[in-house]
């Protein structure tokens with residue numbers, strides 16, 4: 001599990017039905033950004049907001065369906081409310097200072113990544129999305145100024161962002177005995193994700209006192225946890241890493257240093273609920 005950068009993404013999916021994705025992205029921020037975690041990596045989580053019928057044979061992307069989706073189905077109000085935190089006094093400031101990035105594809109196979117988009121309200125967000133028809137929408141951090149004004153202000157920097165964890169089934173490759181590897185998943189190995197969600201969700205709430213913990217399917221091989229409590233949004237990079245480390249019981253690192261080829265981090269003292277979680281997991285085998 002890694003502490004991750006938070007983004008949201010519209011992607012082309014296997015069944016031509018657009019999704020809203022929550023995605024972590026490689027941090028390419030070159031500006032002062034106190035909360036950036038250098039360990040982040042680009043991965044994708046999907047929030048299915050439309051009914052899906054998977055037809056693996058049909059992979060043709062439809063711009064017209066995407067347009068219909070943005071016009072009729074995209075949850076602008078939900079996105080706005082969520083990222084405003086229902087705080088009348090500060091909601092507009094928080095929302096208007098949030099970075100959005102669009103990935104557009106003006107021609108098939110030609111992707112353009114547009115950073116530092118920001119919007120004053122839900123209507124501006126809707127208008128921009130309708131105009132750009134982005135194939136992906138990344139939700140970034142909240143800055144001290146609207147990101148669209150980045151080049152006209154001094155000391156442009158991050159002031160808050162959600163605490164995001166990224167859990168991939170590839171983290172379990174060494175103990176997956178169902179035959180799956182890499183991005184391949186099946187109901188059997190997905191049990192690891194079910195267990196991880198239960199353990200980490202309880203730990204975040206009971207051990208750290210967070211309340212606003214939301215889980216998203218990555219769309220590929222794992223899940224993302226978004227912790228949106230204000231205290232979580234204000235955490236330093238060091239605190240984010242420390243929380244991630246707290247949950248880490250074993251970290252196989254065969255692809256790194258040879259001396260770390262075995263599970264390398266089994267603490268002598270487990271955190272309080274680990275024993276009960278182990279019992280729970282064993283009861284589900």
Ligand SMILES: [Zn+2]
Pocket residue numbers: 176178179180184185186187188189190
């Ligand atoms: Zn499997």
